Amino acid sequence: SQTIHQWPATLVQPVGSPLSLECTVEGTSNPNLYWYRQAAGRGLQLLFYSVGIGQISSEVPQNLSASRPQDRQFILSSKKLLLSDSGFYLCAWSGRLSTRYSGNTIYFGEGSWLTVV
């Protein structure tokens, strides 16, 4: 069965420090990978998605970047964190679509709580 691992689960970082959140998926190959952010009490905002190694689509201009160095590895980074980067970050994966209407069920990791102080 497929599993998704995301770490670290929580972290507190000072403003201006770098960030690296890592996500790996097991039990599947060539998945679509996603990074979402959830502000406190809010919905999810899609930050990045990737359909293959080295292929990153950015949805929102921001202080963050993403990389996919391996098929099942997705990394969210920042060179200098801002207070506004605080939030709950969720990595997710989905399989390939067979038709336009089949739809991707997205499977989420347990999330990473980031507090920038």
Place this chain on the structure above:
Amino acid sequence: SQQGEEDPQALSIQEGENATMNCSYKTSINNLQWYRQNSGRGLVHLILIRSNEREKHSGRLRVTLDTSKKSSSLLITASRAADTASYFCATGLYTGTASKLTFGTGTRLQVTL
């Protein structure tokens, strides 16, 4: 933006009652999905309804989709305390390689004994 908006934002019911949550969106979609999130946890997929479907059932869940009104509803029948969570609708749009999901702001459901 095609972000969905759930209504109500919060809902409190007693165990055994039915819970209805609504979702509205703005643009064309290929599918609409409902997810559940327990406090501080990741999201769990509940049900997917395609744009050419009008109603779907899964256990105690019933989802309807009205594409002419750009709205969907999630009904949880015979609610239980364990149903307490936040529920999100997500609209799916096919990009050619992936179905991008855009999430709404969620409904917080509280089921009391």
